Amino acid sequence: MKRLSLLLAVALGLAATVSARSAVIECWFVEDAGGGKLAKKPAALLLRQGAESPPPRPDLAPERYLKVHDPAGALQAAFRRYPRDAPAPRCEMSLYVPLPASAKWLSGLTPEQSCPRALDGTWLMVSMSSPFLSLSSLLRPQSEPLPEPALITMATAVLTVFTHTPTPRIRMGQDALLDLSFAYVPLTPKAATSLVPGPPPFGLEWRRQHLGKGHLLLAVTPGLNGQVPAAQEGSVAFAAWDDDEPWGPWTGNGTFWLPAVQPSQEGTYLATVHLPYLQGQITLELAVQKPPKVALTPAPLVWAAPGEAPPELLCLVSHFYPSQGLEVEWELRGGPEGRFQKAEGQRWLSALRHHSDGSVSLSAHLQPPPVTSEQHGARYACRVHHPSLPALGRSAEVTLQVAGLSGPSLEDGIGLFLSAFLLLGLLKALSWAAAYLLATQNSTEKVQHSTFLYFSHLILSAFPSSSPEGGCWPGGQNPALEFTQTCIKSCHLKQA
Structure with a gap:
């Protein structure tokens, strides 16, 4: 199984070599010229590893013409997704001095304050940037260049940090996911090391740069038990080594997640990977957008x-x-x-x-x-x-x-039809209301007429036709009876 994994890794390495955009990356070697000025000299990195001899570069000093040995394959992995038709990245090279990290929460990485002798010698830092890649690599060059046919210096990539999203564009209110990969190749050989086998502890920090000041958002130290500052703004990092080979090389991940990004959170983000006396840092320019x-x-x-x-x-x-x-x-x-x-x-x-x-x-x-x-x-x-x-x-x-150039449209016809329909409905409702009121009035009059007839009959039965003394009423009839009979006739005529 291990042999199969090794063959697969070799195949992926060959594929990466074939798919790499360019064999040579042109750089500028930047150094201090005194008086606050910088001097630039041309340099080049030969990334592809092949059996053929490197092309001669008489325009370059041998110490600035480097053939890079990349045991972890980080440089090839960084350029695997680089577009073939895109311009080459901007590249700068400068001297680097190994130092312990100054932050207190990283003191556990360097319990002794003096660099080990294994880190003595010349170190170079290479920084590359483009819209598709941001990369930083610490190179350890050999002391003497290789002889003819081409004078070139061998260098080993010890710590490489890179991202494929150097200029993320995040929609306002959405989460930002900033990818970060790194690789480390230990310098101390297996036979001479006294360290515990396996990947070493490391420190990871993400900062946002604003007005020349760095604001710490997140700090983690996988493999250490020290106290670290609390995460800010709900940020999270997926920080871990991807493999646990006993003697390396090792690759790791430090992807950063920031929830619900707002305009106040855009700016320059600095991602730094700390190893004992070695640091690799890249920059990302996060922009927040919202379409109108x-x-x-x-x-x-x-x-x-x-x-x-x-x-x-x-x-x-x-x-x-x-x-x-x-x-x-x-x-x-x-x-x-x-x-x-x-x-x-x-x-x-x-x-x-x-x-x-x-x-x-x-x-x-x-x-x-x-x-x-x-x-x-x-x-x-x-x-x-x-x-x-x-x-x-x-x-x-x-x-x-x-005006004056268009007749009634389909929308106009539909509007007229709806208006007529509503008017017809209104007239029908008014007709129903009038009929209801008339029926209610007739019913009331009938009730009043029946009540009057009932009481009239009561009156007729209460008054006899003769006077109380046995005689006759004046005129020959009881006056109340005569009045009641007249009213009854009138009511019957009205009802008819």
Whole structure:
């Protein structure tokens, strides 16, 4: 199984060598020239390992023409995803002095304050940067260059730190995931080492640089039990060695996660991997973005008479970030020439309006010139360009209608039908209400008539036709009885 893993690693290494973008990386060797000035000299790194002899470079001093031995394969892994058609990364080389880390939480890495003799000699730091890669590598060159046919110096990559996302663009409110990989090759051979086999403890820190000051966000020390500062802003790092080979080389991961990124969190991020007396650091430029919303009013139609100017158009560009890089264009589509063209008229932008979440808004205004009959049906469009949008941007449009040139539309017919339907329903409801009120009134009158007849009959039965003394009433009839009978006849006639 171990032999199979070894063969697989060799195959991956060959694939990485074949897929590497370039065999030679051109660099500048930077050193102090005194008086606060820096001197630059040309240098080059030969990364590919092949049986053929390195090409001669008479323009370079042998100590600045380096053939890099990369036992961990970190350099090849860093360039494996590098686009073939992309420009070569910017590369700088300088001298490096091994020193213990100054932070107290890293004191456990270097219990003794003097560097071991194994770290004596010349050290070089190589830094590469491009939109696709940020890399830092500590090289240990040999003391003497190789002889002819090409004078070249062998160097070993001891500690390499890199990321494939050097310029992350994170949408506001989303999580940021910044990848970080590193590799370490111990200098002390297996037979002479007194250290415990296996990958060593290391320290990892992530900082944000702002106005020249570094703000520590996260510090971890896998393999150590010391106290570290508390993580800030909810940040988390997935810090660990990827393998546990007894004598190396080893590869590790220090990917950084920052939740719900806001505009105040953008800036330069520094990722540093600490080993005893060795440090590798890379920089990332995190940018926060939020695409704008675009709305155009009045909508959906703009009415104007021939020879008159349409109403002012207002394009609201809202809740975007950053404020830089926004462009607003006005277009007239389908005009007299039947194609897109730049819209004429007066245009201006409002001041920025700031929101509580850090985003901004503004409005763009256009006062179109007087229209002609040929412009009937043309469309005014507001097109917005912003770094958070695709190359074509985002647009909104309205249609221009010239008065007197359009008949009733389908929408007009539907509107008239709905209006007639509602009017018919209203008339029907009024008819039902009137019928209900009339029926209620007739029912009330019938109840009153029945009550009157009942009491009239009671009165007739209570009064006899003769007087109480046995005689007759004046006129021959009881007056109450006569009145009651007259009323009963009247009520019967009314009911009939």
